Amino acid sequence: MTTEVLRTENLSRSFGGVQAVAGVSLTLHAGAVTALVGPNGAGKTTTFNLITGNLRADSGTAAIRGKPIMGLKPWQVARLGVARSFQDLRLFTHMTVRENVLAATETASWFWQPGGSTARRAREARADAALEATGLSALARARAIDLAYAERKFLSMARILAAEADIWLLDEPASGLDLASRTRFGQLLKDAQARGVAICLIEHNLDVVVELSNRIAFLDQGKVLAEGDPDAILKDPALAAIYFGDRPQEAA
Ligand SMILES: Nc1ncnc2c1ncn2[C@@H]1O[C@H](COP(=O)(O)OP(=O)(O)OP(=O)(O)O)[C@@H](O)[C@H]1O
Numbered sequence: 001m002t003t004e005v006l007r008t009e010n011l012s013r014s015f016g017g018v019q020a021v022a023g024v025s026l027t028l029h030a031g032a033v034t035a036l037v038g039p040n041g042a043g044k045t046t047t048f049n050l051i052t053g054n055l056r057a058d059s060g061t062a063a064i065r066g067k068p069i070m071g072l073k074p075w076q077v078a079r080l081g082v083a084r085s086f087q088d089l090r091l092f093t094h095m096t097v098r099e100n101v102l103a104a105t106e107t108a109s110w111f112w113q114p115g116g117s118t119a120r121r122a123r124e125a126r127a128d129a130a131l132e133a134t135g136l137s138a139l140a141r142a143r144a145i146d147l148a149y150a151e152r153k154f155l156s157m158a159r160i161l162a163a164e165a166d167i168w169l170l171d172e173p174a175s176g177l178d179l180a181s182r183t184r185f186g187q188l189l190k191d192a193q194a195r196g197v198a199i200c201l202i203e204h205n206l207d208v209v210v211e212l213s214n215r216i217a218f219l220d221q222g223k224v225l226a227e228g229d230p231d232a233i234l235k236d237p238a239l240a241a242i243y244f245g246d247r248p249q250e251a252a
Helices: 044-052 074-079 097-104 117-133 149-162 179-194 206-212 230-234 237-243
Strands: 004-015 018-029 033-037 059-064 082-084 167-171 198-202 215-220 223-228
Touching (some): 004 198, 018 033, 018 198, 018 223, 033 044, 044 059, 044 074, 044 082, 044 167, 074 082, 082 149, 097 149, 117 149, 149 179, 206 230, 215 230, 223 237, 230 237
Parallel strands (some): 033 198, 082 167
Antiparallel strands (some): 004 059, 215 223
């Protein structure tokens, strides 16, 4: 039995004439990895933005453990246990690696933090453990801007780890990583999954999807066209045609 932790129903959002997300219903379960797969512009990142409160939905609902989250601010969603990474990483480039991770331990709003040195030490311990787990301890005092590409990707993951969230929304976290780094990244995900974290992964590399996900939701033009077992979805010739840009022409 898996525990459902996040559910969206009929989430929709358009930008001018573009229907970016058109009725997306998704569920995430504790200890499971759901890959959001689909061609460019399918609505994957917008779906994340609607869940996290970075964008307002035109319609539809989303709930975390049954608590409605529509209309909440991103920091309020974060406090309900959602950690999110961005394609462009959004690191504090002129801060150190450790400062970047420490900032991610501040899931409360910016004007309120549990005070005291005990709380501070606990946050530092979380940050240091996240640096250790992502192999970045030796770079703790380097500035983020001076990191190599893969190190920045792992710093983004360290921030996710340090947030101690139990729902992770990861936007192309493995893109551009070499095989060794991808293996290391995969282990981070497997460890989190074993701890019961619910993970939703936007990923274009289908090898990564097959290796890491339990379930795929295939999006196209803002709609979930298929959802289920990764093998079955990836073997579907109609979905493959859409994914690889060989879309059947609509009747005139
Ligand atoms: N802020 C915005 N303003 C206008 N249009 C937007 C905005 N954000 C997204 N879109 C449009 O919405 C559609 C869905 O975009 P989205 O980024 O969600 O797709 P995606 O599946 O994440 O794509 P990719 O795989 O390329 O990252 C696209 O047509 C995109 O151009």
